[in-house]
Amino acid sequence: MxxxxxxxxxxxxxxxxxxxxxxxxxxxxxxxxxxxxxxxxxxxxxxxxxxxxxxxxxxxxxxxxxxxxxxxxxxxxxxxxxxxxxxxxxxxxxxxxxxxxxxxxxxxxxxxxxxxxxxxxxxxxxxxSDLNLPRPECDGKIGVILHITQGMDRRVLRQLRRSGRFRFIDAARSAPEVIADIARCRHVYSSSLHGLIVSDSFGIPNTWLSGPNIHRTPEFKFFDYGLSISRPFCKPLDAVSILDHSSSLPTKAIAELPYALGIENxxxxxxxxxxxxxxxxxxx
CATH class of the missing domain: 3.40.50 (Rossmann fold)
Incomplete structure (x- = not known):
């Protein structure tokens, strides 16, 4: 474009x-x-x-x-x-x-x-998910998306890379590129709001990842969006907890997100x- x-x-x-x-x-x-x-x-x-x-x-x-x-x-x-x-x-x-x-x-x-x-x-x-873009099949990877202003602790990064289960998705790219990466995931962790929104669009389960310094009030926009689709947001997950948290994720795709009706409405x-x-x- x-x-x-x-x-x-x-x-x-x-x-x-x-x-x-x-x-x-x-x-x-x-x-x-x-x-x-x-x-x-x-x-x-x-x-x-x-x-x-x-x-x-x-x-x-x-x-x-x-x-x-x-x-x-x-x-x-x-x-x-x-x-x-x-x-x-x-x-x-x-x-x-x-x-x-x-x-x-x-x-x-x-x-x-x-x-x-x-x-x-x-x-x-x-x-x-309605855009006329290629629809890649899910490959079972777990996506990790950080806000463009955010980094990750090197120790945590090494642990996640060693596990081989994660796909690190660079948010500083075009929408079609990032959407394709998200669409292949079975779960997404994201401190980028639109990482969660695009995952919701595809019906992919996702978890809000902490980004304490990305804005002066980083929680505001997440709660604003969540309330619009009747999605309950609690406390965001810290990046150091991704490895433990992901070990309890279901291995099979769920039928639909619990707030799918809110998305459609x-x-x-x-x-x-x-x-x-x-x-x-x-x-x-």
Whole structure:
């Protein structure tokens, strides 16, 4: 998928009508941010182009509320940008509701902070399994995904590598590459939120891995997402416990995740909430 931010024609009215002008974070490679363009293309039925946050038509996957507020001092003249399934890293200024046209939020914590009611909730990353990508068969490996800012203790890393049961999945790659690696796993440990979301999308059991220094309030976005699909989150697992914890995992795939209905309900709500003005007739 080409990024066209440098193209002076990318902001013309004709281009905006034929393509969705989407902002996603791309200063550092991160599959969770990259996923946004693929999902929006799927749901809208239109090609997507990267657009800077000042001029974007749409904000979707990612904790982008803070970024929007930093780039919009006041409401934009004319049509406000649309927000679909976006989240936040923690409490933000409620004036966000004046700056964007909110169609869906990541979860109920975001909705409560902004004081909005009766909005569809969920992360659009749940559509990862619906993308037109190769579907590799499960090979029985256990995936480990660390947030792009996180490392792992060398001693723990050596133990996991020696066991031969784990697949270390680098989150600093494109969404299709990471999705393919996740889809082959029978279980996933992840401190990346979208590592868990993509696993949920494929019905792969997964465990929240601790990432204490990845954000100022690292738990917020996980609880926000979990509540949107009725998934109970307790305390995240520390990386040193992966080896012991994984020894008790079932060797056979389960029929479905216990919160599978919450996932399906969230996807249906998100699909219905996608801005009709950005839809291609007859799209997904």
């Amino acid at each position: 080409r990024e066209e931010a440098a193209n002076p024609e990318a902001s013309s009215p004709h281009q905006i009508q034929s393509k969705v002008g989407l902002f996603w974070w791309r200063q550092k490679p991160n599959f969770g941010d990259d996923l946004s363009q693929h999902v929006v293309e799927l749901i809208s039925g239109k090609p997507v182009m990267w657009q800077d946050p000042k001029n974007a038509e749409l904000f979707a996957i990612g904790s982008l509320a803070d970024r929007i507020l930093r780039t919009h001092d006041q409401p934009r003249e004319g049509k406000r940008p649309l927000l679909w399934g976006t989240g936040m890293l923690g409490p933000v200024d409620v004036r966000l509701t004046e700056i964007v046209d909110i169609r869906a939020l990541r979860g109920p914590l975001s909705a409560t902070i902004l004081g909005v009611r009766n909005l569809p909730l969920g992360d659009p990353g749940l559509f990862a 969230s996807k249906a709500a998100l699909k219905s909430a996608f801005p009709m003005e950005l839809h291609e007739i007859g799209s997904f």
